[in-house]
Amino acid sequence: MIADREKTEPGTIVERSWDPITRIVGNLGIYTKIDFGKREVVDCHSTSSLFRGYSIFMKGKDPRDAGFITSRICGICGDNHTTCSVYAQNMAYGIRMTPLAEHIFNLGEAAEYIFDHTIFQDNLVFVDFCEQIVKDTNPSLLAKAERTEAPHGSIHGYRTIADIMRAFNPFTGELYLQALKVSRTTREMFCLMEGRHVHPSTLYPGGTGTVATPQVFTDYLSRLLSVVDFVKKAVVMNDDVFDFFYQALPGYEEVGRRRILLGCWGAFQDAEACDYRYEHMSEWGRKMKVTPGVVIDGKLVTTDLVQINLGMRILLGSSYYQDWNSEEMFVERDPLGNAVDRRHPWNVTTLPKPQKRNFDDKYSWVMSPRWVNPDTGETVALDTGGGAFARLFATSLAGLVDTPYVKSTGSSVRITLPRSHVLPEQTFEWRPPQWSNALERDRARVYFVAYAAGMALHFVEEALKLVRTGYTKTFNDFAVPEEAIGCGFHEAVRGVLSHHLVIRDKKIANYQPWPPTCWNGNPRDSDGRLGPYEDAVKGMPLFEENGPDDFRGVDIMRAVRSFDPCLPCGVHMYLGNGKTLQRVHSPTLGVER
Amino acid sequence: MHYSPTPRFEEIHVLWISEGMSCDGDSVSLTNSGQPSIEDVVAGLIPGLPKVHLHNKVLDPSFGGDEFLKPFFQAANDQLGAPFILVIEGSIPNENINGDGYWTSFGNDPATGEPLTLNWWIDRLAPRAWAVLAAGTCATFGGIHAMAGNVTGCMGLNDYLGKSFFSAGGLPVVNVPGCPVQPENIMETIAWALAQAAGNAPIIPLDELGRPTWLFGKTVHEGCDRAAYYEQGDFAHDYNSPKCLVKTGCWGPVVNCNVTKRGWQSGIGGCPNVGGICIACTMPGFPDKVMPFMDQPSGASLSSMLIQPYGKLIRALRGITNHSLNEEPKWRHNRAQLTTGADPRWGNTRKQAQQ
Numbered sequence: 033m034i035a036d037r038e039k040t041e042p043g044t045i046v047e048r049s050w051d052p053i054t055r056i057v058g059n060l061g062i063y064t065k066i067d068f069g070k071r072e073v074v075d076c077h078s079t080s081s082l083f084r085g086y087s088i089f090m091k092g093k094d095p096r097d098a099g100f101i102t103s104r105i106c107g108i109c110g111d112n113h114t115t116c117s118v119y120a121q122n123m124a125y126g127i128r129m130t131p132l133a134e135h136i137f138n139l140g141e142a143a144e145y146i147f148d149h150t151i152f153q154d155n156l157v158f159v160d161f162c163e164q165i166v167k168d169t170n171p172s173l174l175a176k177a178e179r180t181e182a183p184h185g186s187i188h189g190y191r192t193i194a195d196i197m198r199a200f201n202p203f204t205g206e207l208y209l210q211a212l213k214v215s216r217t218t219r220e221m222f223c224l225m226e227g228r229h230v231h232p233s234t235l236y237p238g239g240t241g242t243v244a245t246p247q248v249f250t251d252y253l254s255r256l257l258s259v260v261d262f263v264k265k266a267v268v269m270n271d272d273v274f275d276f277f278y279q280a281l282p283g284y285e286e287v288g289r290r291r292i293l294l295g296c297w298g299a300f301q302d303a304e305a306c307d308y309r310y311e312h313m314s315e316w317g318r319k320m321k322v323t324p325g326v327v328i329d330g331k332l333v334t335t336d337l338v339q340i341n342l343g344m345r346i347l348l349g350s351s352y353y354q355d356w357n358s359e360e361m362f363v364e365r366d367p368l369g370n371a372v373d374r375r376h377p378w379n380v381t382t383l384p385k386p387q388k389r390n391f392d393d394k395y396s397w398v399m400s401p402r403w404v405n406p407d408t409g410e411t412v413a414l415d416t417g418g419g420a421f422a423r424l425f426a427t428s429l430a431g432l433v434d435t436p437y438v439k440s441t442g443s444s445v446r447i448t449l450p451r452s453h454v455l456p457e458q459t460f461e462w463r464p465p466q467w468s469n470a471l472e473r474d475r476a477r478v479y480f481v482a483y484a485a486g487m488a489l490h491f492v493e494e495a496l497k498l499v500r501t502g503y504t505k506t507f508n509d510f511a512v513p514e515e516a517i518g519c520g521f522h523e524a525v526r527g528v529l530s531h532h533l534v535i536r537d538k539k540i541a542n543y544q545p546w547p548p549t550c551w552n553g554n555p556r557d558s559d560g561r562l563g564p565y566e567d568a569v570k571g572m573p574l575f576e577e578n579g580p581d582d583f584r585g586v587d588i589m590r591a592v593r594s595f596d597p598c599l600p601c602g603v604h605m606y607l608g609n610g611k612t613l614q615r616v617h618s619p620t621l622g623v624e625r
Numbered sequence: 626m627h628y629s630p631t632p633r634f635e636e637i638h639v640l641w642i643s644e645g646m647s648c649d650g651d652s653v654s655l656t657n658s659g660q661p662s663i664e665d666v667v668a669g670l671i672p673g674l675p676k677v678h679l680h681n682k683v684l685d686p687s688f689g690g691d692e693f694l695k696p697f698f699q700a701a702n703d704q705l706g707a708p709f710i711l712v713i714e715g716s717i718p719n720e721n722i723n724g725d726g727y728w729t730s731f732g733n734d735p736a737t738g739e740p741l742t743l744n745w746w747i748d749r750l751a752p753r754a755w756a757v758l759a760a761g762t763c764a765t766f767g768g769i770h771a772m773a774g775n776v777t778g779c780m781g782l783n784d785y786l787g788k789s790f791f792s793a794g795g796l797p798v799v800n801v802p803g804c805p806v807q808p809e810n811i812m813e814t815i816a817w818a819l820a821q822a823a824g825n826a827p828i829i830p831l832d833e834l835g836r837p838t839w840l841f842g843k844t845v846h847e848g849c850d851r852a853a854y855y856e857q858g859d860f861a862h863d864y865n866s867p868k869c870l871v872k873t874g875c876w877g878p879v880v881n882c883n884v885t886k887r888g889w890q891s892g893i894g895g896c897p898n899v900g901g902i903c904i905a906c907t908m909p910g911f912p913d914k915v916m917p918f919m920d921q922p923s924g925a926s927l928s929s930m931l932i933q934p935y936g937k938l939i940r941a942l943r944g945i946t947n948h949s950l951n952e953e954p955k956w957r958h959n960r961a962q963l964t965t966g967a968d969p970r971w972g973n974t975r976k977q978a979q980q
Binding site for chain 1: 648684724731904
């Protein structure tokens, strides 16, 4: 091992990797090269080391099984897959769902957003911001936190920022323990609608088997009201912590920063508008209570699900698969007559080719989804900002959502939560920030918890209205057609989710689920574009006070976790021993942005 | 190293590897149990358990990599300094058919930098563990990723280790199936194993498939509040109905699982009791033997037909009795006469009473 002083000379590049990364779901490895002299990450590779082959073993199966099977893709947001699959199947079968069934789906998914964002933020992400970690990585920051009063202390009850950080300490901190309990209450809400967490039992194509009595909605509402104070406190507590980081560590906005390239596929169907017909998808997509949209450089490019669909491309490049360019084209034209690309999900054939990991060639089991901007023809590596960030961005700019508790203004999202046990009615406003970076992805998450709570209140009121007037039908029967295609668009907790389905002879001919971590956690594509984690980490500055020998990588961890990695859907970190790769005396560390 | 099945350990590590063919849903279930909760076990609040060091990727406070893998490497090299329970989540791929690559890995070989497969870890850790626990149906029996047509050739832990496997504590693999595992089932099993490790509980009772008997000894149907509809020959014909779901795909009558009794968490949710067909997700035959899920199980056509004559008759008779029970006895009235059958000395009409 070379001396510490030598390693911190500018131009000395040291390899650091974390594999597997903890406090995420799935297998993720992050491999970086760091210039400790410049305190900057000069390169990053993200790799996922798990292949299970859903698209392969689903071939030839009954399409009605797809919702049950695809739930098993993900152990924290499996229900998002079931829901998305039901959407795709409804389209293929030519059916719609009753308004009550739509409310039950929406209530289940709202509970999932509240649960999942809470446990991920408070029990997994915030460990990176807790007193124990900050003491180890940035002692002077902790000292400053001890001296800094929390602006919203009168609401959340913690006097200083350091008090909040102590509440984040794993397994002992007050907030950490409280969040686990809230995550269980909200999962109970989930189970009231979808039967079981995380693989639902009561969701079917055509509707639900949930017994739609007033009781089930009363039980849901009572639990929801019991967490409203927690949500209100969480929003302002998060603001206090993230604002402190900007103020205490000037330049922290560069951590995990990349160009604003965000995709959101929409969530919460409008019970009246959605007929699941592809021909009407542009219209009912815009009625969704989280607006689908693509945001490029801060501008909303589209809210049209048809355009979103047609722009999808699955690229290879660095992943362990063979190309499918000589395989069958399943869908040449969509139901509106638009041409469908060979690299579109409907036409992907999954051909795995396990091989040795080589960071100069193939190094991941995740393929690289991209989106083509129809206005410019540019192919972009969209990310989801961990889900909440892209949802709030698209919804705020679109100005289409107008519900009693949640409203889009065209430049912001306003969320009003009613009076609760301790706190009065409160309105929170989320405005698009100027950066797509780690802190803003994390901040958006807690605002979306409030958003989902507001929407849940609305949906439960609507559902109660229906059941109290005798409308209890939750399921519409259907027959599986000989041949059909379908697509479903939804927001998994951590971002965009689509399922593309092709039915032949009443069996699955092709089934392609494209979850958020494929979009976020992918490797370099065939044109050399970096995947979003790689892009966000490459070129980022480091603020950790430790030198190379006791370096822990907290800033890199914050950057990667801000995307809410969930790799069963689609990357491992390994802190290897420092190794001098090369000595570069003139900076050649250009960042491809 | 060999241990007693009922030792008196004061501390123990739980090495939990979720890098099988899994979705990490069993780790997420681990966080979902409040009865008991993982934080109470780790904090030492449950009487009779040893001090527990939990190493689980989803919850581990470390950043990952070497820091997280250290106890796993120590255990593989007999350097952990304390006994451990190995928990495996996810099915075990066949790495004999992986080309030049790997299906799933867990960390890297410090010497070569190459990925270490799950199988490499199991080979080293399972024989050294005081107990081995398979969490969820993927690890116990193969589950969804091992369905027909899969390319990874994956299997359950017992298929991989062989039927003759015993851990260093002399125990077979403890199998807690469920897709995902029911949160309280896994925590309760872990709590029993920990109490046993501390010498405060007898050997955990397991059936021939290694399942805790008190959890998997009954069928879904035996605990189902819709079973009464079955008995009365009264079946749901689509998912709008609160009646018995066997005709719409429920396998509850032949599936070993307690979800209908326990609910999904704190008594809330479940499967057929709340309108979800039982797809037999706890069973070795899952999923292939129960697909397509939404069709009536083959055996149910016979049993549901045989029950009809009895069920219809009993339902009709119960209808009569129910009607009767819905009427109050005729002596509950406000007329000027007592008709309850009592004969008070002051008389039972107003006139007599006034005299």
